Amino acid sequence: MGKLFLVPTPIGNLEDMTFRAVKVLKEVDLILAEDTRTSGKLLKHFEIATHMHSHHMHNEHKTVENIVKRIQNGENIALISDAGTPAISDPGFLLTRACIENDIEIECLPGATAFVPALVNSGLPNDKFVFEGFLPVKKGRQTRLTFLAEETRTMIFYESPHKLLKTLNNFAEYFGEDRPISVSRELTKLYEETIRGTVSDLIEHFTKKDPKGEFVVVAGGKK
Numbered sequence: 443m444g445k446l447f448l449v450p451t452p453i454g455n456l457e458d459m460t461f462r463a464v465k466v467l468k469e470v471d472l473i474l475a476e477d478t479r480t481s482g483k484l485l486k487h488f489e490i491a492t493h494m495h496s497h498h499m500h501n502e503h504k505t506v507e508n509i510v511k512r513i514q515n516g517e518n519i520a521l522i523s524d525a526g527t528p529a530i531s532d533p534g535f536l537l538t539r540a541c542i543e544n545d546i547e548i549e550c551l552p553g554a555t556a557f558v559p560a561l562v563n564s565g566l567p568n569d570k571f572v573f574e575g576f577l578p579v580k581k582g583r584q585t586r587l588t589f590l591a592e593e594t595r596t597m598i599f600y601e602s603p604h605k606l607l608k609t610l611n612n613f614a615e616y617f618g619e620d621r622p623i624s625v626s627r628e629l630t631k632l633y634e635e636t637i638r639g640t641v642s643d644l645i646e647h648f649t650k651k652d653p654k655g656e657f658v659v660v661a662g663g664k665k
Contacts, residue, residue, distance in 0.1 A: 447520040450527040450553025454631035560658035564624035571596040603653040622662040628655040
């Protein structure tokens with residue numbers, strides 16, 4: 443019986459790759475990658491020659507059974523995403539669950555994930571928090587925002603640049619313009635930036651300055 447390794451990869455700065463992650467990726471029989479082109483650059487940088495297969499949200503339902511069989515036959519397989527920790531707003535849950543159901547050992551390495559530094563440097567309470575990931579685009583969005591309007595814990599969201607202002611305006615409508623908020627972009631990268639203020643402050647800022655990069659939005663809970 444082999445083992446499944448869940449291996450975090452850097453969210454931007456390659457220096458955040460751990461020694462252990464490199465060692466595991468060099469030693470496993472196969473690496474499952476969300477995008478083999480993106481991960482290929484990472485593997486080349488760290489001189490990792492292990493073979494890769496594609497494993498993403500569009501094919502994971504079809505590939506899980508075969509992967510489980512390969513691990514049962516003795517192969518050690520690692521799962522990585524394009525950036526960060528697998529299964530956090532990325533593929534990974536279905537395979538992990540299938541391995542658990544088949545008594546396959548799983549080893550998850552600690553490492554980079556975008557929401558932790560965004561939460562810690564937000565200045566908002568982080569003793570209790572809720573991670574929401576991406577809000578529904580259409581169906582269920584209003585229902586979710588109505589529910590979260592009563593949430594007292596700090597809330598964490600992921601957002602793309604072209605939807606950021608829409609989300610901030612939704613927050614103004616459902617949470618109120620004075621709700622404290624922190625928006626981090628391009629974490630660990632050259633143009634990393636965190637803007638803090640009220641929802642209305644952030645709307646004004648990103649109305650004047652075109653949003654660029656990947657965003658983590660941290661919103662204070664209802665008092």
